[in-house]
Amino acid sequence: MRLRAVLLAVTALQAESVIFSPADRSVVNGEVRVVARQEGRAELMVDGKVVAAESPHAGVLTAVLKLGPGGHEIAVEGGAKVKVHVGEGAPAGWLKFREHPPGATACTTCHAVKNGEWAFAKASLVGVCFACHDKAAFPKTHTHEAGIVPDCQLCHSPHGSAAAKHLKMTKEAACKLCHN
Ligand code: HEC
Ligand code: HEC
Ligand code: HEC
Ligand code: HEC
Incomplete structure (x- = not known):
């Protein structure tokens, strides 16, 4: 009984890991940046083997992987896993993963x-986002001024995605977060 309780506790912790980049079931270049959250001291695994990764802070795993053609599984040991494909022959419906920001801007652009704790560099990231994006164009695409929808990551994947405009949901669903 006691062992079972411990196993359940460990499983619950490991379920907290998340792989933000790359997206699950996406097509990637031979070189891909992994951004993941881990619990404990889990390793980064590719196709079942431990690979070298950096941990800029406890709970954070990142690495730039070089992958050969074909399908691969990237996993946080005992936790989150994503499937990716390099080159020709990806399963139908898999979209191309695009890193954000492109060109591997340092993590410290947004984090500190x-x-x-691994937290954000600023209390609000809005200023960081608008250092690169056009603030004047914002109300046109968003119906609102940035002050009304300030949590950009509510709707956009900050580390990249395979979705248009890096959206986590459809525009309709995004408006419904606040409107009926
Ligand atoms: C453009 C801004 C930006 C950059 C650059 C960025 N992040 Fe993030 N990161 C975020 C945001 C926003 C979140 C919150 C996640 C969400 O809501 O989707 C986050 C969440 C995380 C988390 C989860 C934190 C938690 O406690 O849940 C980790 C780990 C992380 N980032 C690691 C990294 C690493 C490593 C890098 C560099 C390789 C990086 N990030 C670069 C914006 C950024
Ligand atoms: C409530 C959801 C939501 C929030 C919050 C949000 N966005 Fe968006 N964003 C969208 C949607 C939906 C689109 C796509 C609009 C379209 O294609 O018509 C979009 C598009 C964009 C685009 C692409 C614009 C273009 O030219 O097509 C950028 C850049 C962007 N958002 C940045 C931001 C930033 C920066 C923030 C935070 C200040 C933010 N977004 C907050 C929903 C959101
Ligand atoms: C260091 C510069 C930089 C920062 C900081 C940055 N971005 Fe970006 N972002 C880019 C670039 C470059 C692109 C790619 C533009 C393209 O593909 O046309 C992009 C693309 C996007 C897109 C998709 C636009 C499209 O048309 O597909 C969204 C949405 C977006 N960023 C939101 C954000 C949000 C939200 C933040 C803050 C958390 C942020 N960005 C911070 C440089 C940045
Ligand atoms: C974070 C919450 C939030 C999100 C997400 C949001 N809105 Fe709003 N919206 C508000 C608030 C608050 C108001 C009232 C303040 C104002 O009018 O500026 C409002 C007002 C409006 C109005 C003016 C009419 C009215 O009901 O007062 C329209 C139109 C509107 N929103 C459309 C949208 C659309 C379209 C989207 C998706 C792209 C969206 N909103 C997403 C919070 C939100």
């Missing part, structure tokens, strides 16, 4: 360690 605060009170021992």
Whole structure:
């Protein structure tokens, strides 16, 4: 009984890992940046083997992987996993993953360690986003000023995605977060 309880506790912790980049079931270049959250001291695995990764802070895993043609599974040991494909022959419906920001801008553009936690560099990332994106064009695409919809990551995947405009949901669903 006791062992079972411990196993359940471990499983619950490991379920907290997330692979943000690359997206599950996407087509990637031979070189792909992994951005993941881990719990404990889990390793990064590719096709079942441990690979070298950096941990800029506890709970954070990142690496730039070089992958050969074909299908691969990227996993946080015992936790989250994504399937990707390099080159020709990807399963039908798999879309191309696009990294964001392109060109591997440093993690510290958006992140900082605060009170021992991997947190955000600024209380709000809006200014960081508009350092690269056109603020004047924002109300046209969003119906609102940035002040009304300030949590950009509510709707956009900040580390990249295979979705148009890096949207986490459809525009309709995004408006319904606040409107009936
Ligand atoms: C353009 C801004 C931006 C950049 C650059 C960025 N991140 Fe993030 N990151 C975010 C946002 C926003 C979130 C919140 C996740 C969400 O809501 O989807 C996040 C979440 C995370 C988390 C999860 C934190 C938690 O406690 O849940 C980790 C880990 C992480 N990022 C790692 C990285 C690493 C490593 C890099 C560099 C390779 C990086 N990020 C680059 C914006 C960024
Ligand atoms: C409520 C959801 C939501 C939030 C929050 C949100 N966006 Fe968007 N964003 C969208 C949608 C939906 C689109 C696509 C609009 C379209 O294609 O008509 C979009 C498009 C974009 C685009 C592409 C614009 C273009 O020229 O097509 C950028 C850049 C962008 N958003 C940046 C941001 C930034 C920066 C923030 C935070 C200040 C933010 N978004 C907050 C929903 C959101
Ligand atoms: C260092 C510069 C930089 C920062 C900081 C940055 N972006 Fe971007 N972003 C880019 C570039 C470059 C592109 C690619 C534009 C393209 O593909 O036409 C992009 C693409 C996007 C897109 C998709 C636009 C499209 O038309 O597909 C969205 C949405 C977006 N960024 C939102 C954000 C949000 C939200 C933040 C803040 C959390 C942010 N960006 C921070 C440089 C940046
Ligand atoms: C984060 C919450 C939030 C999201 C997401 C959001 N809105 Fe709003 N919206 C508001 C608030 C608050 C108001 C009232 C303040 C104002 O009018 O500026 C409003 C007002 C409006 C109005 C003016 C009419 C009215 O009901 O007062 C329209 C039209 C509108 N929103 C459309 C949209 C559309 C389209 C989207 C999706 C692209 C969207 N909203 C997403 C919060 C939101």
